[in-house]
Amino acid sequence: MSSGNSGLVIAAYGRRGRLETAAGKALPFLLRGRRLRVVCGDRVQWEAQSHGHTAIVTAVEPRRNSLARTDPASGRQEILAANVDCICVVVAAEPAPDWFVADRFLVAAAAMAARPLLISNKQDLPSADDPAYAAELAAYMRAGYDLLRVSAHDVASLQPLLSALDARQAMLVGQSGVGKSSLINALVPGADQATRALSRGREGRHATTASIMHRLAGGARLIDSPGVRDFLPAIGHxxxxxxxxxxxxxxxxxxxxxxxxxxxxxxxxxxxxxxxxxxxxxxxxxxxxxxxxxxxxxxx
CATH class of the missing domain: 1.10.40.50 (Probable gtpase engc; domain 3)
Incomplete structure (x- = not known):
């Protein structure tokens, strides 16, 4: 491996993570210097260590956009992901929807010029036909949002989602319990095992809550960020x-x-x-x- 290589960050936690090389190979990496910070979705420059198979990230390429949140207590901002084309906001009739969670992510998508996509999961459950829930979804469609109805247990229902992503770099978000993990596992066979393997590896204990990027059929990439809680979008005005x-x-x-x-x-x-x-x-x-x-x- 030569110096000056380009790579895509597919997992980041602290000063470590994993990147995908231009050839499609996944490598563990370390950051060079104390000031360098990367997030999932970043394009980076890296070079090989003099020994071993760990990449050394030397620079971060300019970001098209970034998903950032504000800490309500301190007012500080934290970047969660970069170069995101689509924010997929997952909702479901069960548990009862917290629409304020969905609205915060939809506002963030607009602020970063990413496509907002509302995904109603668990369509196989009887509660998906609840009139009140249907009326709530209709309100979002009237506002102009695209809506997809899916079930993690129905592969055919996922095809419109794969088509909508169409080689884009997307992020999956939503309140707890709406089935994000089930969707990831349905879209990416083996994703659960890959996450467990990552957390057991030398990258350390932080991997269990790290954002991880998965490659989908058709070339799309989906960032799963289980650590996103109490999200308050970083809005400038x-x-x-x-x-x-x-x-x-x-x-x-x-x-x-x-x-x-x-x-x-x-x-x-x-x-x-x-x-x-x-x-x-x-x-x-x-x-x-x-x-x-x-x-x-x-x-x-």
Missing amino acids: EVEIQSGFPEIAAHAGQCRFRDCRHLHEPGCAVREAAATGEIWPRRYESYRRLLRQQQAAGAR
Whole structure:
């Protein structure tokens, strides 16, 4: 192996991880220097050690985008993944959907110019036909989001998802219990064994909660990030939050004041649309709640 090689980070934890070479070979790596930081999805430059089969990452190539979260306690930002083309937000009728979790990831997708894709899993369960759940999904489709209905136990239902990803680099997210792991195992035979092998390997104990990238049939890559909890998107300005709610952005131009924040201002078309149900009230509440959280984090 020669120096100056390009690679793709497929797992990262601390100063170690694994990368995929241009030839498709997976190698463990170490970071050179204390300041270098990488995340899953990064394109990096690496060179071989003088002995052994561990790569030394020497540089990170410029990122197209990054998924980052804000620590509500400290206000600090943490990058979770890079170069993401699609954010796949998984929901299900069981457990009861926490739509605020979904909304936060959908806003993040808009802020990073990634495609948002809503995936309703567990379609094989009777609860998937619950009228209230169907109405909630319909509200997202009215807002302009693409929706796929799948079941990890029905291979045929996964084909539209594979087609939608189409060689893209995607990230799978969602609240606990919606079946993300089952989906990964259905899409990537052997993924569970690969994750266990990684955690047993020399990379260390942090591998059990590391983001891991899997290659899917057709060339797509899917990042599984089990460590994403209490996600608060790293948003630079309130306008990005408004833009992350397409139905709110569509009504914002009709407000009396151009700088309307859609909270308490008179003549607010967004509040009027939420009151009449044209905007799903729960989505409007997610907007207000996210705005409050971002303000609180920014004040720290």
